[in-house]
Amino acid sequence: MDTRFSNIADLVETPSEPPSVAVVIDVMRAYTVAAWAFAQGAEKIVLAESLDEALALKARHPDWVALKDGPPAPGFDAVNSPGLLRSVDLGGRTVVQKTTAGTVGALAVKGARLVLCAGFVVAEATARLLRTHDAPDVVFVVTGEDGRAEEDLACAQYIAGRATGAGTDAAEFLRRAAASRAAVELAQGIRQGVHPDDVALCLELDRFPFAMVAALEDSLMVLRPHAMP
Ligand SMILES: O=C(O)[C@H](CS(=O)(=O)O)OP(=O)(O)O
Ligand SMILES: [Mg+2]
Numbered sequence: 001m002d003t004r005f006s007n008i009a010d011l012v013e014t015p016s017e018p019p020s021v022a023v024v025i026d027v028m029r030a031y032t033v034a035a036w037a038f039a040q041g042a043e044k045i046v047l048a049e050s051l052d053e054a055l056a057l058k059a060r061h062p063d064w065v066a067l068k069d070g071p072p073a074p075g076f077d078a079v080n081s082p083g084l085l086r087s088v089d090l091g092g093r094t095v096v097q098k099t100t101a102g103t104v105g106a107l108a109v110k111g112a113r114l115v116l117c118a119g120f121v122v123a124e125a126t127a128r129l130l131r132t133h134d135a136p137d138v139v140f141v142v143t144g145e146d147g148r149a150e151e152d153l154a155c156a157q158y159i160a161g162r163a164t165g166a167g168t169d170a171a172e173f174l175r176r177a178a179a180s181r182a183a184v185e186l187a188q189g190i191r192q193g194v195h196p197d198d199v200a201l202c203l204e205l206d207r208f209p210f211a212m213v214a215a216l217e218d219s220l221m222v223l224r225p226h227a228m229p
Pocket of ligand 2: 030101182201
């Protein structure tokens, strides 16, 4: 398996032929939040193109749960925080998620044959799905900070190592993520819509036994859990 690391800014500014397999990484916090949403019972997550689209979908489907990053906002039911979401019962619900980085990354590769969304909480399940898929080449998309986020690159490199069978030890990758700008800003309360446990929750290796697969359904990009027992 050939692995490449791509940054979201390049993908958005210079659209090219979609990769066959893309793994979109957002450790802090979109795909940690998505994994918690599934753990709390959500059936699926619609990745919205814009805040307006998220609100329009919510208006059309009042029972859907609209979630955005940043502070709480009118029309939205939740924020992009694993610490806050873990006490919400989402049994059977559809979540509509719009964030600055993570959701944008998945939408940028929606033409790929297989799109996985990941963070450390689903690292091993994601690596295992890549191994079973036997993809010849995989592009990892680093989403945070215009594709320069250290926590996302560390997670991408870790999953790539696991997927290619290298005996990768997680400790150094988690240490890099823990020292990242996002981790520091979340811990210092510089970013908004934050629970004090968010950084720790984003660094929980293999918290969940499922990968997360995004695919187009009726022109919407929909994320679903994919059990990897
Ligand atoms: O909610 C997040 O962690 C970020 C937005 S910010 O950097 O905190 O303002 O969005 P994400 O797309 O999950 O990286
Ligand atoms: Mg991020």
